[in-house]
Amino acid sequence: MKTRLQILSLLLLCAAIPAAAQNEQSPILIQRTVPVLGFTPPIPVSLEGFTGVAARVLNFDLYVQGFIVVPPAQAQYHIRGTDAVNVSGTVALANHTILARSYAGGNTRAQAHAFANDIVQAITGKLGISLLRGSVARIVFKAQAANGNGKIYVSDFDGANAQAVTAEDTIVAAPVWTPDRLAIYYTSYQLGNPDVFYHDLTTGRRRVVAGFSGLNTSASVSPDGTRVAMILSKSGSPNVWVCDANGSHWKQLTDTAGYDSSPCWSPDGRWICFATEIRGRRELAKVPASGGQLEIVRTPGAPNPTDPAWSPDGKWIAFTCQMGEFDICVMPANGSAPPMVLVRGQHPSWAPNSRTLIFNRPSGGYEQTLSVLDVFTKHVKDIPRISGSDSEAEWAE
Amino acid sequence: MKMNKLFFTPVAALAAVLAVTGCKHEPVGLTPIPGPQAAEVPQPGPGPTLNSEQGAAPIAAAPLSSFEGYTEDRAALGGDTIHFAYDSAVIRNGEIPNLQAVAQALGADSNLKLLIEGNCDERGTEEYNRALGERRAEAARQALAGMGVDASRVRTISYGKDKPVDPGHNAAAWARNRRDDFVLLHPPTGGS
Numbered sequence: 001m002k003t004r005l006q007i008l009s010l011l012l013l014c015a016a017i018p019a020a021a022q023n024e025q026s027p028i029l030i031q032r033t034v035p036v037l038g039f040t041p042p043i044p045v046s047l048e049g050f051t052g053v054a055a056r057v058l059n060f061d062l063y064v065q066g067f068i069v070v071p072p073a074q075a076q077y078h079i080r081g082t083d084a085v086n087v088s089g090t091v092a093l094a095n096h097t098i099l100a101r102s103y104a105g106g107n108t109r110a111q112a113h114a115f116a117n118d119i120v121q122a123i124t125g126k127l128g129i130s131l132l133r134g135s136v137a138r139i140v141f142k143a144q145a146a147n148g149n150g151k152i153y154v155s156d157f158d159g160a161n162a163q164a165v166t167a168e169d170t171i172v173a174a175p176v177w178t179p180d181r182l183a184i185y186y187t188s189y190q191l192g193n194p195d196v197f198y199h200d201l202t203t204g205r206r207r208v209v210a211g212f213s214g215l216n217t218s219a220s221v222s223p224d225g226t227r228v229a230m231i232l233s234k235s236g237s238p239n240v241w242v243c244d245a246n247g248s249h250w251k252q253l254t255d256t257a258g259y260d261s262s263p264c265w266s267p268d269g270r271w272i273c274f275a276t277e278i279r280g281r282r283e284l285a286k287v288p289a290s291g292g293q294l295e296i297v298r299t300p301g302a303p304n305p306t307d308p309a310w311s312p313d314g315k316w317i318a319f320t321c322q323m324g325e326f327d328i329c330v331m332p333a334n335g336s337a338p339p340m341v342l343v344r345g346q347h348p349s350w351a352p353n354s355r356t357l358i359f360n361r362p363s364g365g366y367e368q369t370l371s372v373l374d375v376f377t378k379h380v381k382d383i384p385r386i387s388g389s390d391s392e393a394e395w396a397e
Numbered sequence: 398m399k400m401n402k403l404f405f406t407p408v409a410a411l412a413a414v415l416a417v418t419g420c421k422h423e424p425v426g427l428t429p430i431p432g433p434q435a436a437e438v439p440q441p442g443p444g445p446t447l448n449s450e451q452g453a454a455p456i457a458a459a460p461l462s463s464f465e466g467y468t469e470d471r472a473a474l475g476g477d478t479i480h481f482a483y484d485s486a487v488i489r490n491g492e493i494p495n496l497q498a499v500a501q502a503l504g505a506d507s508n509l510k511l512l513i514e515g516n517c518d519e520r521g522t523e524e525y526n527r528a529l530g531e532r533r534a535e536a537a538r539q540a541l542a543g544m545g546v547d548a549s550r551v552r553t554i555s556y557g558k559d560k561p562v563d564p565g566h567n568a569a570a571w572a573r574n575r576r577d578d579f580v581l582l583h584p585p586t587g588g589s
Contacts, residue, residue: 148561262524307525326520
């Protein structure tokens with residue numbers, strides 16, 4: 001707790017700036033904060049003139065990127081507009097319009113996501129997560145029935161436009177994107193063994209990349225798309241292996257006699273981080289992607305770490321820890337501060353902004369629901385569930 | 398870890414009783430959590446031998462092709478399922494009689510092969526449990542090898558937490574679900 005308070009004390013509150021506009025009655029307080037995990041105050045905005053799906057999209061997208069919608073009198077930024085026919089709107093700080101946009105084409109939902117993206121960029125100067133290279137950002141995940149079998153789905157990051165990409169009634173797991181978002185890798189038991197498949201989303205064609213005896217699972221694609229790390233047990237124990245994107249040139253990276261799980265890449269492609277057991281204790285560890293010595297990635301105060309995910313900017317590692325139940329934790333990748341335990345849940349995956357996560361959290365019985373979390377404000381929102389249990393989502397980068 | 402130190406003594410039967418009784422005392426809703434990390438653990442040196450204290454060396458998986466055409470017989474060894482402690486792939490002494498029965502069945506007919514299915518309870522992440530389930534199946538395969546079973550006749554599969562035998566969400570259900578099921582494999586008919 002002490003360390004958390006120390007971090008909190010880093011919060012910088014800048015001076016109040018008197019309003020320049022002559023018709024303002026009171027000064028405007030502009031807060032500039034250094035983002036602190038779990039303790040960053042949200043940016044208050046007002047949202048007027050939008051209805052239906054446009055209002056829902058704007059509320060969701062802004063909330064999970066650290067904004068909160070408040071009455072106009074309490075807002076720092078005023079967002080006004082309309083969704084009649086097309087979406088258009090403005091963003092004003094005091095009486096100064098800092099953004100004015102109108103959108104055409106697509107549909108209301110896509111236009112609202114585009115406006116949300118522009119709002120985030122206008123206010124924070126950073127890219128929003130709603131669009132990725134011109135289209136609404138996508139996730140891939142698994143939806144599982146009570147009997148354990150399931151299907152791989154892709155959808156918008158808020159759960160809209162969900163579409164199954166597998167048809168068989170079998171166990172599936174751990175889907176991930178290729179960096180071009182044109183294909184996915186995932187685990188399927190369709191052939192009677194947990195095998196890793198490559199699935200071209202354009203053609204629907206797929207092939208087994210890893211179908212060795214024993215366990216083949218937890219594929220993770222390198223940032224440049226040329227290599228894939230995964231867990232194989234062909235040598236007698238679940239260990240981290242890496243191969244070329246097409247399943248050739250295999251190299252065993254770990255030979256721990258316990259069991260390794262859930263490899264992920266550092267964004268520079270140099271390291272692979274994974275969960276393992278060292279001297280009877282669960283740890284995160286990392287190993288050079290080209291092979292070499294294993295290093296422990298310590299997670300003090302966050303026991304039994306699993307499912308690490310390295311943020312795209314390289315600064316953070318999110319993972320699942322076990323504080324009695326299972327929680328989402330985030331810590332600086334360089335170990336400069338202890339992990340922050342944020343919310344109940346498992347299997348985090350980063351959005352391209354390196355501050356929003358998608359993860360799954362228990363929603364009764366065996367069922368899991370996908371949820372989106374802003375790690376700085378701790379804003380969290382569920383997305384609609386497909387069926388049964390939705391889990392193991394990965395955000396397209 | 399004493400994972401692979403199996404004791405073939407008359408004490409095994411007593412140990413079995415103790416192990417079963419011990420299960421009932423597993424705290425409900427509590428999970429063992431290690432203490433503060435830095436304080437009690439000496440800094441392990443880096444390197445590939447970190448887990449050497451785990452015990453016997455892993456035995457490479459048998460090629461899947463050598464199991465093609467075999468038919469599954471779930472009934473034959475259905476009563477020989479073995480169970481595990483929470484978050485553990487260590488075979489407890491009380492489970493050894495069941496493993497001996499499996500070894501005996503395989504010893505009776507050298508044409509038979511074996512599928513070991515490793516399973517976990519619902520707690521924890523899916524991919525962690527997929528690895529743990531595999532390790533549980535491998536632990537039984539290693540133990541059977543120690544009893545003289547040719548490991549190339551045995552393949553493993555992990556269902557992680559996807560195939561619970563008991564759909565409950567309580568300690569009793571979890572204990573039943575942490576298991577290895579043994580499936581006897583009969584050679585293709587007409588084969589040698």
